[in-house]
Ligand code: MLC
């Protein structure tokens with residue numbers, strides 16, 4: 001039997017080598033990884049999860065949660081990780097759409113989630129951040145040597161939901177081939193080996209922490225410090241014993257502000273990688289000035305895994321995302337008609353390669369609309385290629401805010417606000433934020449005589465939207481600016497409120 005992704009992971013696994021260490025000193029070898037993921041795959045099988053079935057998980061970050069992902073790969077199930085910040089209202093949609101056979105949640109969320117999941121025909125088990133819960137109890141009765149399900153490169157390994165510019169979130173279907181090809185490419189480009197130890201402080205419900213960080217470590221037989229969340233003090237303490245870190249720009253902004261970030265502290269590190277959102281050139285320069293390390297910025301997205309990377313050897317150019325990865329074709333086109341543009345011209349970034357997903361779950365029309373007929377995927381990011389071949393991302397063609405590496409689609413927030421009594425309409429924008437890169441900001445037109453204030457809008461969103469999607473500020477205006485076509489001019493609003501959070505920079 002062959003299992004495309006896990007066979008490669010198994011081939012790199014030396015049973016006695018360290019795989020994961022946590023801050024409280026707990027340690028998992030690769031042998032432990034093989035045994036625990038095998039037991040959990042056995043649990044899935046016993047619970048009736050068959051190849052192709054979805055398994056959803058909304059759990060805190062823990063080594064056991066990562067083993068659940070690996071168990072799904074081994075059992076042939078399709079892993080569906082869910083942001084821990086999602087509210088029950090949001091979960092109801094994901095579970096209803098993906099129809100998982102099993103939902104794994106934290107014991108404290110069990111009552112609420114069971115109500116939703118059972119209504120959609122899913123079975124529910126629990127897992128907590130210390131490795132407790134019903135799922136782990138069930139694993140004690142299973143054998144460690146699970147016979148992996150037969151899976152080829154085109155079979156699904158995961159579905160990750162990405163919000164849509166219009167309508168509901170879409171589930172990006174990622175195959176064994178997508179994940180393995182991209183992780184192997186990154187391992188080689190970034191020179192990962194068994195000698196590496198990664199500081200893993202990212203969440204594991206998105207592409208960055210789950211696939212880029214964890215799969216690259218697994219495929220190189222390297223090890224990682226697995227931190228429940230990013231904390232600058234913890235990271236600074238670990239720098240001396242690690243070799244690589246991956247993070248979103250907010251990590252680097254926070255580290256640069258810390259007095260503890262020095263050349264000496266980072267002397268043993270060989271690589272710092274940034275992605276998921278634009279890294280300001282000033283952060284890149286400040287980090288290099290303090291440490292001597294040029295952060296390596298790369299560019300990707302849920303649908304495509306990683307597309308480009310600055311070079312390991314060679315100049316890591318601040319403000320650029322480097323070159324297309326080996327095997328990835330990237331072109332810049334006229335957003336209106338798709339005509340390829342020349343180097344130096346700005347347009348839509350399109351990509352094609354083994355990294356690009358299979359399509360949106362049960363949305364063939366949406367899938368079709370986002371691919372060109374020759375197979376290129378339309379990313380929605382605007383960019384250009386300079387004379388040296390470096391890709392620059394200069395903006396977004398899609399109405400999207402990225403805050404601390406999380407994507408927020410304004411439409412989703414606007415729909416919630418527009419539904420509130422006393423609201424005529426709203427526009428949600430992202431404006432520069434010193435910590436999160438962009439701060440979600442709502443501009444609202446009140447109905448005449450309505451007494452709605454900022455607090456009331458925020459309170460109304462509390463149980464509806466994940467915390468990171470909720471506006472940091474709500475501003476009331478008489479009218480929204482519109483162009484002659486009647487379209488709201490978000491660029492005018494972004495300019496008007498550009499300095500809204502600048503006072504926080506020195507806070
Ligand atoms: C937390 N908050 C956020 C937020 N994270 N608000 C906006 N944007 C965010 N990203 C909220 C908290 O709930 C809290 O609200 C308040 O803001 C301050 O929280 P904090 O303690 O400062 O936040 P912290 O827990 O430190 O989290 C910040 C962070 C985290 C940047 C460390 O958001 C993070 O780990 N982001 C990584 C996201 C990521 O992995 N993205 C990859 C996507 S994959 P309150 O009300 O409690 O005060 C992808 C593809 C690719 O994009 O290319 O990689």
Ligand code: AMP
Nearest residue numbers: 275276277278298299300301302393407
């Ligand atoms: P997600 O849908 O969460 O995977 O987010 C993907 C989006 O993040 C991309 O389409 C880009 O807009 C953005 N992104 C990722 N990496 C970078 C980067 N290095 N620079 C600028 N934007 C980035």
